[in-house]
Amino acid sequence: RTYYFSIVEIPEFDFFLMYGTDVTESRAKEMILGKLSKYFSPQVYDSIFTGELDVNINTTRKNLTIFFSDIKGFTTITEKLEPETLTELITDYLTEMTNIAIDHGGTVDKYIGDAIMIFFGDPTTKGVKDDAVTCVRMAMKMKERLRSIRRKWRSFGIAEGLDIRIGIHTDVCTVGNFGSEDRLDYTVLGNGVNLASRLESAAKTNEILISENTYNIINKEIKCEYIDEISVKGRSHPVKTFQVEDLIPNEIESNDLNYETDGFSVILDEEKIKNKNEIIDYLERSLDHLKK
Missing domain, CATH: 1.20.5 (Single alpha-helices involved in coiled-coils or other helix-helix interfaces)
Structure with a gap:
C-alpha cells in the first residue's frame, strides 16, 4: 500500500x-x-500494416508475371544427406534466392520444398513491361549467384553440384486473399500460374524458359532464342517457348562482368568491391600463371 x-x-x-x-x-x-x-513477403507485410490490404477474402484480376524455379534432382540429393546438412544447404539456397527476389521487388508467394514461386505486379507494380523485365533480370541474377552457392554444395560432397530450372509467364490472373474466414493465403491463381509451372518443368538444366507472352514484352531489352512449342493442359493450342540468353548490350550494367567456362569463372560487381588493389594483384598473378 x-x-x-x-x-x-x-x-x-x-x-x-x-x-x-x-x-x-x-x-x-x-x-x-x-x-x-518472416511469414509474409515485404510488400504484403507493408500493405497489411499500412491498411492498404484488407485482411479478409478479397481478390482481383491483374496482369502479373509469374516465376517458378526448382532444383534439378533434388529428391536424389536429399537421399544422400543428413537432415542437418540438408537443412543448412536448402536454407542457404532459399535465403540467397529470396534476397535477390526482394531486391528486385518480387512478391515471394511460397516455398514448395526446394521450389520457389514469385510474382510481379501485386500488391505493387511498375507496369506490365517493367514487371516482366525485372522478373527476368531477377532470374538471370539468380543464375549468377548459383556459382558461389554451388561451390558450397560441392564442399559437402554433392558431386552433382547445384542446378536449377526456371519458368516465367506473363498473364492476367486472380490475385488476393484466398482461404477461409479463419485462415487466409495471399496468393495468385489461374491458368497463367499453371503455365509458368509447366515452363519450369519443361526447362533444361540451368535454363530460363519463358512464354511467348513474356517474350513479346521483354524482347527489346533481353536477348532470347526460340526453343519449341509445348502442350499445356487446359490450353487448346501449343505454347511457344523461348530461352533467355542475355541482356541487349545497352541494357548491360557497366559494373557487372560475368564469365564462366570449364575450370574457370569470374564474377565482378564493382559496387561491392572494397579491396580493388588486392584483386588486381591476384588477377595479375593468375594471368602470369595461365601464361606459363
Whole structure:
C-alpha cells in the first residue's frame, strides 16, 4: 500500500513507471511484428500494416508475371544427406534466392520444398513491361549467384553440384486473399500460374524458359532464342517457348562482368568491391600463371 501511495504522490516516478511499461510493451510488439514479417513477403507485410490490404477474402484480376524455379534432382540429393546438412544447404539456397527476389521487388508467394514461386505486379507494380523485365533480370541474377552457392554444395560432397530450372509467364490472373474466414493465403491463381509451372518443368538444366507472352514484352531489352512449342493442359493450342540468353548490350550494367567456362569463372560487381588493389594483384598473378 505504501508503494502505490508513493507513486501517486510523486508524479515523476509515476510517469517513469508508465513510460517503462510503454517501452516494454512497444518492444514486445516489435518482436512479435518482426517474427510475423518472416511469414509474409515485404510488400504484403507493408500493405497489411499500412491498411492498404484488407485482411479478409478479397481478390482481383491483374496482369502479373509469374516465376517458378526448382532444383534439378533434388529428391536424389536429399537421399544422400543428413537432415542437418540438408537443412543448412536448402536454407542457404532459399535465403540467397529470396534476397535477390526482394531486391528486385518480387512478391515471394511460397516455398514448395526446394521450389520457389514469385510474382510481379501485386500488391505493387511498375507496369506490365517493367514487371516482366525485372522478373527476368531477377532470374538471370539468380543464375549468377548459383556459382558461389554451388561451390558450397560441392564442399559437402554433392558431386552433382547445384542446378536449377526456371519458368516465367506473363498473364492476367486472380490475385488476393484466398482461404477461409479463419485462415487466409495471399496468393495468385489461374491458368497463367499453371503455365509458368509447366515452363519450369519443361526447362533444361540451368535454363530460363519463358512464354511467348513474356517474350513479346521483354524482347527489346533481353536477348532470347526460340526453343519449341509445348502442350499445356487446359490450353487448346501449343505454347511457344523461348530461352533467355542475355541482356541487349545497352541494357548491360557497366559494373557487372560475368564469365564462366570449364575450370574457370569470374564474377565482378564493382559496387561491392572494397579491396580493388588486392584483386588486381591476384588477377595479375593468375594471368602470369595461365601464361606459363
